[in-house]
Amino acid sequence: MDTYHDLISQTFDFPTADFTVQNHELRFHDIDLMALVAKYGTPLRLTYLPKISSQIQRAKQWFADGIAETGYQGKYTYAYCTKSSHFKFVLEEALKNDVDLETSSCFDISIIRALFAQGAFERSKYIICNGFKTEDYKREVVGLLNDGFVNCIPILDSPSEIDYYLAHVQPAATKTKLGLRLASDEEPRFQFYTSRLGVRYADALPLYEQRIKDDPRFELTMLHYFISSGIKDTSYYWTELSRFVHKYCELRKVCPTLTTIDIGGGLPIQTSIQAEYDYPYMVAEILRTIQRICAEEGVPEPHIFTEFGIFTVGESGATIYSILDEKLQNDKELWYMIDGSFITNLPDTWALNQRFIMLALNGWSKSYKKIQLGGLTCDSQDYYNAEKHIYQTFLPERKPADAEPLYVGFFHTGAYQESLSGYGGIKHCLIPAPQHVILDRAEDGTLIDTVFAPEQDAASMMRILGYQ
16 A cells, blocks of 8 residues: 555655654654644644744855855845734844844834834844835834934835935934835736836936935935846846846946845745755856846946845744545545635635645555645635646545544745734634744753644634624
C-alpha cells in the first residue's frame, strides 16, 4: 500500500528544514502540532515568531554576500512593510533585527508612536511613508517631522502632495528628506497599462527642479518604485528595474542629495514544499544591474532600501482545520469538509487563487485519496482543490472506524490574511474567527505558546451587529 508519507516523499524533496514527520505526524519547525491541536482545538491560527527574525537575517545576509561578491559601493537597508501584518507581536519581533519601517496609512503613524512610547522604536529610525495620502495621513506625517523624527521620509505619490509639506513642515536644523515614487508600467496582461501609484516618469525632473531644488527646508534623497508582480527573473522585471535605474541616474546628475533608491518589496515566499526560487542569484543580479547602469551613466551607485512584507511575516503563519465529514458528489467528487472557511480565514485562496503549502497533520501511514476541500459558508467559491490551485490535492483516507479526526494544515499564511478577512469583525455566514496562538522559543529552545485571541464568540458578533 502506498501511504500519504510515500506520496509526499516521492513528489518532493522531503523532509525539509521546516517540515518533518515523527510517529506519522507532521512537525513544523519541530513543533508538535498535534499537541497544540489537543490543547487548543481547531480551527487554529498560529504565528511562529522566530521565523520572522530568521527571514530578516536571511535577506540581510543575501545582500551582504551580493555586495561582497559584486563590489557594490552602496549600503543596504531592510525596511518592514507594516501592511503585511500590523500586529504588535510582529512589529516587536521584526524590530529586534534592526529594521526600519514602511507605512501606507494614517494609522500606521499611531503604531509608530505607540512603539516609540514603549521604547521599541527610535527617532533616528527610517520611516518610509508610502501610498496616496489623505489629509489625515499627511497631517500625521508632518507631525512626525515636526517632532524630530529626522529620518521620516514622505514619498511623494503625486505632484500636488508636496504642497501640504511646503505649508506645514516647520524649519529645522536639518533639511527634511523627501522621496519620489515613480509610476511603473504594469505587466502586459494587466487591465491597466500604468500603475495608479506614483508620479509619471516625465514629471519627476520638473517636480524636483520647480518645487524642491531651491527650497532650503527640503532635499530629495530617495527614488522609489515597486511592481506588483514582485521580484521575478522575467524580462518584465529586469526591464522595469533598468528603466527605473536610468531615471535615478538622470536625476542624480542634477540632484547630488539623491543618494538612495527603494526597490520596494516583492521577494516571494515558498508556496510549495519544493524550493523554487534562487534568492542569492536574484539579489546579486539586482546589484549587478544597478551597478552596470550607474557605471554606464557615470554616477555613484546608490544605497538600496527594500520593503519586504510578505517575505518577512508570511512563512511564520499556519492555519489548522479538522475534517468534519466527507461527501461524495456526482460519483466522483470526494469532498472533505473543514471546520472553517477559506473565504473568511484565508481570503487570498478565494480572491487571488493563492496557493499555500497544504499538508495533513496526522494519518501519514494511511493510504491517500484525491479530494477537494470545502469550507463552511454557503458560497460555491469556498473551496480549495486542484482545478483552482494547479496541483492536485491529496489527503489521507478517512475511515469511519478512526477514533481520531483527520487534521489539515495550511502553512506560510502569515501575511495579509487577518487584515483582508476583517480581523475581529463580521465574516461571511457569521463564521467565527479562529483562535490565534503565538509561538516563541525560550533561550533554551523550549516552545512557548500564548493565546493572543480566543475563537470569536456569538456575543461579540451580536455587539458588532447592534443586537446588544
